[in-house]
Amino acid sequence: MDTINREVGLIKNVLSPYDFDRLRMHFKNNPILDSMGTDEFGRKLLGDKAEPILQEFSELLLPKVREYFNTKTCVTSYSLFAEYSDETISLEKHKDVNACTYTLDLVLYQGDPWALYIEGKPYIAKPNEAILFMGEEYEHWRETLYNNTGKIGVIFFHYVEPDHWFITEPKEKHDEIRRQMAIERNLS
Numbered sequence: 001m002d003t004i005n006r007e008v009g010l011i012k013n014v015l016s017p018y019d020f021d022r023l024r025m026h027f028k029n030n031p032i033l034d035s036m037g038t039d040e041f042g043r044k045l046l047g048d049k050a051e052p053i054l055q056e057f058s059e060l061l062l063p064k065v066r067e068y069f070n071t072k073t074c075v076t077s078y079s080l081f082a083e084y085s086d087e088t089i090s091l092e093k094h095k096d097v098n099a100c101t102y103t104l105d106l107v108l109y110q111g112d113p114w115a116l117y118i119e120g121k122p123y124i125a126k127p128n129e130a131i132l133f134m135g136e137e138y139e140h141w142r143e144t145l146y147n148n149t150g151k152i153g154v155i156f157f158h159y160v161e162p163d164h165w166f167i168t169e170p171k172e173k174h175d176e177i178r179r180q181m182a183i184e185r186n187l188s
């Protein structure tokens with residue numbers, strides 16, 4: 001069995017300039033975002049069901065994720081685009097309760113860099129750079145920014161091993177599993 005690389009990492013030049021531009025331009029100034037409201041963290045989210053380009057790039061990045069974490073067996077789970085655009089933006093301290101064993105956080109566009117804290121340490125990625133970490137194991141958050149004037153576009157690409165509940169359990173059970181895990185986490 002391979003030994004999984006559990007280190008948090010930063011990789012540069014994640015995608016070729018052509019691929020990165022295609023992905024960035026797909027989301028930047030996308031009219032769908034104009035009609036959406038922001039959530040409690042001041043951001044708008046688009047999932048891979050609505051945006052199949054996310055799944056396409058998740059597959060494209062799979063070899064990089066396997067190489068980084070030193071696993072030959074992980075597979076894509078789901079991915080999510082987020083655009084932080086409110087004047088006050090934040091991300092609460094949490095561990096993921098979803099299918100996020102391995103996470104690749106890719107920055108698409110931003111004004112000033114906005115650090116992602118993982119287990120107390122700040123990590124800063126620029127466009128076409130990504131932070132890699134184990135989302136279910138490590139606490140991560142962003143410090144609240146009260147005077148944001150720009151738009152920060154990022155994508156969370158998530159991967160799991162084939163024995164993860166996301167793969168082994170039927171889809172209709174997933175919401176219940178996530179709910180249970182969130183309850184257990186709050187109790188511990």
Ligand SMILES: [Fe+2]
Binds near residue numbers: 094095096135140
């Ligand atoms: Fe998370």
